Amino acid sequence: MKGSKKILSAFVLSLAFILFGCSNSTTPNPSSTSQAAVAPADPLPSWNAGPAKQAILDFVKTTTDKNNPKFVPVEDRIASFDQDGTTWVEHPIYSQVLFAFDRVGEMAPQHPEWKTRMPFKALLTGDKEAIEKFTLKDIEVIAMATHTGMTAEAFTPLVTDWMAKAKHPKFDKPYPQMIYQPMLEVMKYLRDNGYRTYIVTGGGQDFVRAYAQQVYGIPPDQIIGSALDTQYAYNKEGQGILMRDPKLLLNNNGAGKAEDIHLFIGKHPKAAFGNTDGDRQMLEYTQASGGASLEMLVLHDDATREFAYGPAQGLPDTKVGTFPQALYDEAKAKGWTVISMKNDWKQIFAWDK
Amino acid sequence: MKGSKKILSAFVLSLAFILFGCSNSTTPNPSSTSQAAVAPADPLPSWNAGPAKQAILDFVKTTTDKNNPKFVPVEDRIASFDQDGTTWVEHPIYSQVLFAFDRVGEMAPQHPEWKTRMPFKALLTGDKEAIEKFTLKDIEVIAMATHTGMTAEAFTPLVTDWMAKAKHPKFDKPYPQMIYQPMLEVMKYLRDNGYRTYIVTGGGQDFVRAYAQQVYGIPPDQIIGSALDTQYAYNKEGQGILMRDPKLLLNNNGAGKAEDIHLFIGKHPKAAFGNTDGDRQMLEYTQASGGASLEMLVLHDDATREFAYGPAQGLPDTKVGTFPQALYDEAKAKGWTVISMKNDWKQIFAWDK
Numbered sequence: 001m002k003g004s005k006k007i008l009s010a011f012v013l014s015l016a017f018i019l020f021g022c023s024n025s026t027t028p029n030p031s032s033t034s035q036a037a038v039a040p041a042d043p044l045p046s047w048n049a050g051p052a053k054q055a056i057l058d059f060v061k062t063t064t065d066k067n068n069p070k071f072v073p074v075e076d077r078i079a080s081f082d083q084d085g086t087t088w089v090e091h092p093i094y095s096q097v098l099f100a101f102d103r104v105g106e107m108a109p110q111h112p113e114w115k116t117r118m119p120f121k122a123l124l125t126g127d128k129e130a131i132e133k134f135t136l137k138d139i140e141v142i143a144m145a146t147h148t149g150m151t152a153e154a155f156t157p158l159v160t161d162w163m164a165k166a167k168h169p170k171f172d173k174p175y176p177q178m179i180y181q182p183m184l185e186v187m188k189y190l191r192d193n194g195y196r197t198y199i200v201t202g203g204g205q206d207f208v209r210a211y212a213q214q215v216y217g218i219p220p221d222q223i224i225g226s227a228l229d230t231q232y233a234y235n236k237e238g239q240g241i242l243m244r245d246p247k248l249l250l251n252n253n254g255a256g257k258a259e260d261i262h263l264f265i266g267k268h269p270k271a272a273f274g275n276t277d278g279d280r281q282m283l284e285y286t287q288a289s290g291g292a293s294l295e296m297l298v299l300h301d302d303a304t305r306e307f308a309y310g311p312a313q314g315l316p317d318t319k320v321g322t323f324p325q326a327l328y329d330e331a332k333a334k335g336w337t338v339i340s341m342k343n344d345w346k347q348i349f350a351w352d353k
Numbered sequence: 354m355k356g357s358k359k360i361l362s363a364f365v366l367s368l369a370f371i372l373f374g375c376s377n378s379t380t381p382n383p384s385s386t387s388q389a390a391v392a393p394a395d396p397l398p399s400w401n402a403g404p405a406k407q408a409i410l411d412f413v414k415t416t417t418d419k420n421n422p423k424f425v426p427v428e429d430r431i432a433s434f435d436q437d438g439t440t441w442v443e444h445p446i447y448s449q450v451l452f453a454f455d456r457v458g459e460m461a462p463q464h465p466e467w468k469t470r471m472p473f474k475a476l477l478t479g480d481k482e483a484i485e486k487f488t489l490k491d492i493e494v495i496a497m498a499t500h501t502g503m504t505a506e507a508f509t510p511l512v513t514d515w516m517a518k519a520k521h522p523k524f525d526k527p528y529p530q531m532i533y534q535p536m537l538e539v540m541k542y543l544r545d546n547g548y549r550t551y552i553v554t555g556g557g558q559d560f561v562r563a564y565a566q567q568v569y570g571i572p573p574d575q576i577i578g579s580a581l582d583t584q585y586a587y588n589k590e591g592q593g594i595l596m597r598d599p600k601l602l603l604n605n606n607g608a609g610k611a612e613d614i615h616l617f618i619g620k621h622p623k624a625a626f627g628n629t630d631g632d633r634q635m636l637e638y639t640q641a642s643g644g645a646s647l648e649m650l651v652l653h654d655d656a657t658r659e660f661a662y663g664p665a666q667g668l669p670d671t672k673v674g675t676f677p678q679a680l681y682d683e684a685k686a687k688g689w690t691v692i693s694m695k696n697d698w699k700q701i702f703a704w705d706k
Contacts, residue, residue: 259582
């Protein structure tokens, strides 16, 4: 499970307004007569000139030009974005895991048995050594205990509240400010050109849905993620409700991403953005659509402004967000574009001017 | 909407038209100068005046009027339609079951073992007595044998080819002509008013997707149905493909409809249309959205123009499309609208003028 959500601070909100206003002025407006000679504003101002930026511009130009043999009709314009490490920071730990850890603290008074039971005990006593040794199974036990047993609707405010107050350990800012500005620009640029943008994440679907409209401008039905089973039941008023069950229905990672894209959308994406081996099949499936397509992978090679990890290209191997050399080689062989965070991104965060 | 028991007089109806016309005429339309006195065309011409038609008109008027406290913002305008028995004929047998039966005949040369193996033998020898005794398990065996073992993409033309040639046993017309004209009008009317229309069917998701754009104007990502697992694999060219596996992932019926609506859309519908007990939870979940909502059930009470079955209201009990009296009673108790095919539909099929 990867994933997370947000409440916009007045600062980010005002920034968003500024950006929105600027890009709006680039939209051709037939009623204004004095703009004919003005060069269109750069739709990707946070990107340095280079092959990555050019690949995006070329793809949009090609697929929206009716006279181009690789023109894509608007109903087939689908772009999919992995989240963790692709549209926001995933290091040193997935935000949704932190959310689960924080929930353990909040729920502890109702669970006195956790004081002596692992893995909860490690979190409640702050046993860093034990926490660092958590297995995937430990994380799963914590996730199920903290993400289930409530209605689908009751889960949403738990996420939004956390997103408003939790801060990233390195940047000391709320998670909504951990979004990559260059990716927000790509999403907007694609949408302005008729593409529907989807988040396709290994993180929890309902976790991401809780904030995606606000931070990405993406509605709930365009969030595809790992999903728990729900159980239909009735509340005291006799109304139909959905209880979140501790059973994984969709593991939306690796091959699961391609399978769930078919399940939810019924079409191949034409553009896909990822950053780990878990995005490989999504990119392959995008390229298998035939015709023009765009496949991009973010390489985290900027230890100064964000983090540096691989192990592709000799970068440090880490537990979170593995980008193996084999994926790098596949990208090169298949004509996918590797985005160098260090070289291709002029600015990483909206606040980091 | 709770107008089901109210019978509108011609007077009230004409008043409604006048009001509707007035509010329309307030919208500035610079290109049409001579239409001020023309009454707007009826958006539901195949519906007889009555509580069912009025419930639809009232619902749309209420939820799209910004000054109404029950106004629904456009992003929440979601309408869900069951398919079999709600938007097209389901008697005497579901079309997808017939498709599977026909596929057995086509596939038989590659399966000599079917000649002696039930349930296939019954179909290949035309043993009507044995076919009538098919259990649900028999149907499942046939469905899995005929719907799996190919890629998701190879399945689509199998369905479209069948839809073009198979004919309904009673009406002797291809299945795309078995669609109810009144429901096509409701779908269009809702879409014209900002609603997104979804098919939410117990039938196979990929089966319905194969023709839904053409017959309903509904794209693949707005088809929610029972779904098989797919398995990511590679073709000879090394491209990513999805194989259809003989394993049911989603059983989109009954409670499954409410659960899958959450999974796919992440919101409650504001309007829902069904015709059987399998649609009950979808209608309940729609009503649980709060504010204005519209819940409608088609009662097949027209043996002359279509079929008559219940067992609600003393109509014959049949295997296909059960509408029990308890569902009818729940509808009445909760203010849902029961559509009488006989009384509410002036015309049933587009060709049946």
